[in-house]
Amino acid sequence: MSAKILYGIWIVLQFIIGYNLVVPFILFLVWAVKRKRQPVDDKSGKYDYAIIVTAYEQTGSLHAVVDSLLKLNYSNFVIYVVADKCDISGLKFEDSRVIVLRPPETLASNTRSHFYAIRNFIRHHDVLTIIDSDNLAEPSYLDELNRYFDAGFSAVQGQRMAKNLDTTFACLDASRDIYYHFYDGEVLFNIGSSATLAGSGMAFKTSLYRECLEHQDITGAGFDKVLQMEIVRRGYRISFNANAIVYDEKTTKSDQLVKQRARWINTWFRYFKFGFSLVAAGVKKFDFNRFLFGIILLRPPLFIFLILSMFFTIISIWVSKLAFVLWLCGFACFIGGFLIAMIHAKPDKRIVRSLVSIPVFVFYQVLSLLRSRNANKLSVATNHFSDKTINEIKK
Secondary structure: OOHHHHHHHHHHHHHHHHHHHHHHHHHHHHHHHHOOOOOOOOOOOOOOEEEEEEEEOOOOOHHHHHHHHHOOOOOOEEEEEEEEOOOOOOOOOOOOOEEEEOOOOOOOOHHHHHHHHHHOOOOOOOEEEEEEOOOEEOOOHHHHHHHHHHOOOOEEEEEEEEOOOOOHHHHHHHHHHHHHHHHHHHHHHHOOOOOOOOOOOEEEEHHHHHHHHOOOOOOOOOHHHHHHHHHHHOOOOOEEEEEEEEEEOOOOOHHHHHHHHHHHHHHHHHHOOHHHHHHHHHHHHOOHHHHHHHHHHOOOOHHHHHHHHHHHHHHHHHHOHHHHHHHHHHHHHHHHHHHHHHHHHOOOHHHHHHHHHHHHHHHHHHHHHHHHHHHHHHOOOOOOOOOOOHHHHHO
16 A cells, blocks of 8 residues: 555544544534524423333432422423332332333333333323433423423423532533533534433423334433434434433442443444434435534544544654644644533532543543443443432532
8 A cells, every 4th residue: 555545544534533622612613603592482381291210220219309300390290100120119109190110021221111101101291201210300390391392392402410529430420411511412502403312301292202213122322322313314403401400410430430431332333323324414405403413423432532632643743743733723622612611511619620530530431442342231220329309419
């Protein structure tokens, strides 16, 4: 192979990795200049909600999540607790709006649990919203979702905020969420594309959810990746509402982090190919939503493209001074973009102090990468340890 061909391949590889450093900053500039407030009505339409809470093996947090849901300002809902492979002898709820479902056979799948709930709906529900067994919901959660459904959207991703900041790992996990919620949620949606789905704290017209996933049997992690692709390829936009807040438990221990991230990394390798089809569809249909969302789906996990970028930067010291300078500019854009997301979120001081431990966090994610091939065999769900209430979180 000639030197010119090798050099060309080298340039292409650098571009494929390097553009991930600068895209968030570019999207921020577009957002800052051209963003428009979405036409959100305030009719508070009386949608009938199904709140699906999924649990696998663990029930320790279920009373807390159900209690937070029963304190919602909105009243037109039914809570379906799908307790998969759980001992439900201690799950007693006096409110008639809470229905505990215990599948006779182990489902070991988010979507199987969701459709088990759907098949056991006591009435037709206009909208379903998905809540994890470790989540807590703000009292205004359904009211905020209503505003976006009133405005004509069929899919809404809310904002997941940290339920616990007790350890450095939890704080770093929260900082990651801040970054992704800003760029993959608020920025993407407000420049005309779609927010990415986060696995919980999200709601859909029931008919759309069934249309997208009822014909599929998704096992392992990543149902939200399949769902967001199915929604966007149909021409819908996934809206983002930063005021539809659920509190999500952050990882607190290194082994918990490794297992969770291994599943997530495995998910990216399984589903990043969806990005190619959406980019192609966006070009063919001249559709900005499909095109940009497809570009985002092709992006590797944060720590992977940062490590590869560092590798290319070091090699460029000997290969090309111009490339070295461009890589430094790329890192400056990324760091600037990260700081912008942090400043925009006004995070807890514990999160800010934890940022010095990012190298340790990256190290454990590298371990996750090494275990990602068989990740879904390690565990189906993340273990939960926090039992905080919303009042305790806000103190």
